[in-house]
Amino acid sequence: MYRAAVPGPVQSIERAAAILRLLAARSGRLGLVEISASLDLAKGTVHGILRTLQSVGFVEQDPTSGKYQLGAALLHLGSSYLDVNELRARALNWSDALAARTGEAVRVGTSMDSRVLIVHHVFRPDESLQTLEVGNLLPAHACALGKVLLAYGPAPTRAQASQPLEGFTRVTVVDRRALTQELGRVREQGWSQEVEEWQPGEAAVAAPIRAYGGLAVGAIEVRGAVERLCDYHRQPKTEHVTRVREAARAISRELGAARW
Amino acid sequence: MYRAAVPGPVQSIERAAAILRLLAARSGRLGLVEISASLDLAKGTVHGILRTLQSVGFVEQDPTSGKYQLGAALLHLGSSYLDVNELRARALNWSDALAARTGEAVRVGTSMDSRVLIVHHVFRPDESLQTLEVGNLLPAHACALGKVLLAYGPAPTRAQASQPLEGFTRVTVVDRRALTQELGRVREQGWSQEVEEWQPGEAAVAAPIRAYGGLAVGAIEVRGAVERLCDYHRQPKTEHVTRVREAARAISRELGAARW
DNA sequence: AACAGGGGTCGGCATTGTCGAACGACGCTC
DNA sequence: GAGCGTCGTTCGACAATGCCGACCCCTGTT
Structure with missing residues (x-):
């Protein structure tokens, strides 16, 4: 045996x-x-x-x-996890402000089994109906949060690298080499984007939340309709990028400060 | 052994x-x-x-x-539980409307280990900061939700009935006999109340959600400041009681209809 | 009425998890 | 800075433990 x-x-x-x-x-x-x-x-x-x-x-x-x-009983355990989770605790303050300033929804996620687990979600500040996505699992290669986590996280294992990438819209990155290239770009510029690669009509910008040592322990993103979030080249507006990166840095600082 | x-x-x-x-x-x-x-x-x-x-x-x-x-992983399992939970699914529509009409927060709970598990929570419709309480566990004897569940649920076991009741404010019902009496009143009138027995300044009204057979599978409550929810006798206003009971009946009907 | 398919039960066997002692690392005290 | 206490971790032996597969009962279908 x-x-x-x-x-x-x-x-x-x-x-x-x-x-x-x-x-x-x-x-x-x-x-x-x-x-x-x-x-x-x-x-x-x-x-x-x-x-x-x-x-x-x-x-x-x-x-x-x-x-x-x-x-x-699982529901209670899950919510107890949220109480303990330090990433979420630190992100609480900043994500509210980020949503208020950008006027868009904000989500905070962390890596789990090569997917993205949403640990915090602030609704877009308007009256529209939105469903809470805390606890949801997303494919890493198809959302801004995931790309940042992939770019700044540990290198994928052999098994992970050989799994095919699922497509969700016509522009989802499904080619492994194209993804690697994009992750390099993410590392260079320090943030990631996603335009209609997961949900049609939606775009997002994300930045890494890093703990002591530089490894990403989470990510934060701003997400909204393409026409609001992007300019006429379908590129994320600079102001949103700046604000997301500022929030991510602030949270990273707090996380580092809390432990060292 | x-x-x-x-x-x-x-x-x-x-x-x-x-x-x-x-x-x-x-x-x-x-x-x-x-x-x-x-x-x-x-x-x-x-x-x-x-x-x-x-x-x-x-x-x-x-x-x-x-x-x-x-x-x-527990967070994801917990949120998956919410997806499956039929009580919550049926309560979704009605609780939004109830919150809108009463202008107060609405919570839906179910019984778990002789405590109350919050499975749905609609914020009071104003701009105030509120924290989501889904997944929280409350003591049954000190909240309106719990009283209804106790009154319409299975009889408590010996072990449960001999455990002392914890007090939280000066008016929390801590005497077992007084509680039994109040549960009888709840059964008679079909709804329960709670005035500052859990949190100072807060009151709530709850009604049972019953499945086929009459046993309560959950409860729904409206909760808010005493001065808004109650009249000058510190009794819950009739309009709130009526609305909660209507919502509970509607959800009960859907639950029954879904299965039979 | 017979059958198929589902959930639930039971007893024997050996795989499996448990225990307790020993190890190495860290941090605190004196 | 040496000693001690504490904590997380490892290991091997034993037998209790949980696993398997055949069997049972019930319901719904043909």
Whole structure:
């Protein structure tokens, strides 16, 4: 039997986490056999794990259909994570001001599993209906936040670099070499942009939030309609770039100061 | 050795969940020995679980201090839970309207471990700064949401009924018998109130959201300053009570209709 | 009425996680 | 600055633990 390199990754916990991820990915309820088939585990095994997860409130079971879904306890854990998260805490003050000054929505994100996790979101300051995106996961290569995180984060692993890039609009960067080139440009100029590469009609500008050592621990972006955020060359307006970069620097300073 | 009544609650997963709860309760970072002492487990055991939780992103370790805290993956799971949660989905439409009509903040909650979990929160429609309370856990006996859930939920277990009620202000109901009496009144009138029992200066009115069978699966409340929400007898204004009850009934109907 | 498909249960086996002691690093005190 | 205490981490042995796969029951369908 294969023996793990590092000792003691608790198998059942890994499996439980895989089940939770599966339930989160397929938004909706999943049956026992679906889960056991997806993870290639025996039904009985999955059932035992599910019952345990249910008893601690991490999953719930629909009594009529018998299907499983995520449980309420996770919501509380997630919000507790936000309370502890230092990046978010430091970004709170500055992002409000940034949204007010630019008149656009502001989002703060961090890297997770080569995707971008939104940890803070300030609505565009107008009366329009907007949905809170905190907790959402975005593909890194298709949004301004992600590009900055890729550019200033650790180098991608072999496995990551060989995965194809998914396209979302006609201008999403799907060519790996083109992306590498753009990330170089991002490093040179110190900020990233994204014009209709994720959502049609939307553009964004992002800058890195760096902790001691220079590695990016997060990013902050301003996002809004292309016609407001960009000039007539479809390039982000300089004032927005400047303001995002200022906010990012301010937060970086606070993060550094808090620990050193 | 004690043998569990139902077979197969996976021990390591229960322990992992206990660790996560501990990390959530003590907001902040915890050391390995603190955790192992709190749960009365061997250091090595806790370490193995923590490493596994870390590898799946449920906890993070501060590289400088070595202490552990909740991880980013939980945020995503929590927000995924919100996506699936049917109570919240149905409440979305009605709570916005309720907030607009009453001019006050609206919250929707559900029962969890004999406390109240906030699953939706609409800010009071003015420019004041408010913090999102989704994911927060409140004591059931001290808020309007909780009283409704207690009144229309399953009867409390022996263990629950013998726990003392914590006081938060001078008027918090801390006497178990007084609470029972008030819950009876809530059942009679179909709604609950709370005047400065949780936060000084704040009052709230709540009504039950019931699924098929009549059991409350959630509750919705309007919350605001006492002087706005109540009349000069410090009783909630009738118009607010009516509106909350209407919203609750509408959501209940949708929930029932969705399944039957 | 028979069948298919779902969730749930059970007991035996060996894999798996647990324990406790020992290690190395750090920081504090004297 | 040497010693001590504390903390996170590693390791190996043991056996308790959780895993597997066959079996059961129920519901809905053909």
